[in-house]
Amino acid sequence: MRIDRERATQVTVRDQPAKEHRRTRQRAAVDEVLDETEDFISAQELHALLRTRGAGVGLATVYRTLQTLADDGRVDVLRSDAGEAVYRRCVREEHHHHLVCRSCGATVEIAGPTVERWAKSVADQHGYTDVSHTLEIFGTCPRCAA
Amino acid sequence: MRIDRERATQVTVRDQPAKEHRRTRQRAAVDEVLDETEDFISAQELHALLRTRGAGVGLATVYRTLQTLADDGRVDVLRSDAGEAVYRRCVREEHHHHLVCRSCGATVEIAGPTVERWAKSVADQHGYTDVSHTLEIFGTCPRCAA
């Protein structure tokens, strides 16, 4: 197995502050959807949504745009269990995790300094350096449980 | 987004104790590789490995076998960053996490009762029930860092 350094996880702290990109209709459209969407959404879903709105954007463009945003640290990425990448505008600037509803996808962003420290110390203990981690909590939200 | 209840994460506790399966050459071969392999391995890699050994096993069979093992809780599954599912014979019986080397895949299994409790309490706080979680730590192992 080979884990790509750059894309290993969305929680890796970025060094470069984000290159400038051109403002285009397509990117604005994707941005708008992300702004309106509370929960994680897949590239496919986003593409379909744009299509129904009439603001057609090519699928490849949606993928590219999301990837760019992710690279710039402007959206959170995580993999749904099906292996599909799902995206979400991140609200917190700092490193954080998610509590995600299994059935509707409702998400709560969570800061966990304790966990951060724990992860760091565990890695140190085993001599691992350059550490990052992924942590997501899944459950059934109150609304879906009702 | 739809997160499948059954496969949401490898850390969900299994209720059923594992159905009996027939012993076949193919399953034995997969088992053997898993026994010998310390680190996470993908279905594709395992398949290729078997092929080079002469113990040819169909790709579909490899997938099915791994899936069965995973369902029975006999192997750990996690998704590499590329979205590929990777498997590993789990050593610990109880719920645990992994510290994985980004470059060589070397893995350390980790128990983190603190984290378990934290995850549970966070979920409770937000009214989420039926909680499970994923947590993996990535880093560069001492050998690769040298």
Add this chain to the structure above:
DNA sequence: TCAAGACTGACAACCATTGTCAAAACAGCC
């Protein structure tokens, strides 16, 4: 306005994974 180059979109290509289904292997039984 203009040119350079970034961006887009339709489509093909990729690749992990799953579905299909007839043939083969297994386990229990005689």
Add this chain to the structure above:
DNA sequence: GGCTGTTTTGACAATGGTTGTCAGTCTTGA
């Protein structure tokens, strides 16, 4: 050892998310 019902296998097709391609279009800075 054979028989038989069931499980398992494997070759192949199909699926589906994602990425590559490349000519045409749009942005931007001059």
